[in-house]
Amino acid sequence: MSQRTPCLVVVSAHAGDFVWRAGGAIAAAALRGERAVVICLSYGERGESASQWLAGKGLDEIKAIRRAEATEAANALGAEIEFLDLGDYPLRESPEAVAALVGAFRRLQPTVLLTHSLADPYNGDHPAAARMALEARVLAQAIGVANADGGYPGPDDVIGAPPVFFFEPHQSEQSGFTPGVLLDITTAFPRKRAAMECLPAQQHMWSYYTDLAVRRGVQLKRNAGPNLGLAHDTMAEAYMRYYPQVTDVLA
DSSP states (O other): OOOOOOEEEEEESSTTHHHHHHHHHHHHHHHTTOEEEEEESOOOTTTSOHHHHHTTOOHHHHHHHHHHHHHHHHHHHTOEEEEOOOOOSSOOOOHHHHHHHHHHHHHHOOSEEEEOOSOOTTOTHHHHHHHHHHHHHHHHTOTTSOOTTSOOOOTTTSOOOOOEEEEOOSSTGGGTOOOOEEEEOTTTHHHHHHHHTTOGGGTHHHHHHHHHHHHHHHHHHHTOTTTTOOSSOOOEEEEEEOSOOOOSSOO
16 A cells, blocks of 8 residues: 555534634644644534624625635645535534545544644634544544445455644633644744634634634743753644554654
8 A cells, every 4th residue: 555645633513713813823734744634513503703793794605705715724725625515603513424534534544633622612623623532533534434325335444543633722720731742833923823814703712712823832842851941942732642652752
């Protein structure tokens, strides 16, 4: 079997989530020459598009606007993007939605999977997306689980065991989010900022997530060895790893 190009897959509940929470990781992967694919489960048309509703736009028009913005943002990061249009507020978990993710995972063969954390008292769509992503990851590994068309996967179609990282929710403390991984996105941050600016309906988030990257960057410097510091300013994103790390060297 030929060696596959590394593929970062991001499961995002809404059309903007991947930008705020994982834009640095996505851009960094693209800058390394890796494939990065965002799967948006919804456009965030009901719960995260208030300015469009207040402007008198209808549902279909809002969906089209959010799709265009998310596509532009993904392009700025260097990523591909796919939309499942499952609806939001609420994002309903369903066998059909999980099956769609199983199919996407088998087709994309992720080497790393990013999604929301399993707790978010402010937005039930986020943990719903995480639960479906985790279920699909397990089912996509099983050769006895049929594809959506009823056919069974071949040996090269089932996925391995990609590590799963939860990206940081908007209100970390209330969501029980404790950073276990700090990712240096210093080089990638200009792409993340450009992607954020593709989402004008949530302009209030631009400064919030720029400031958060600075704060996480300070923590990254403090935790970087061997002298507990880096010689340059850093920007960072925080993640929680869901499954154990497998290694033969502690570092």
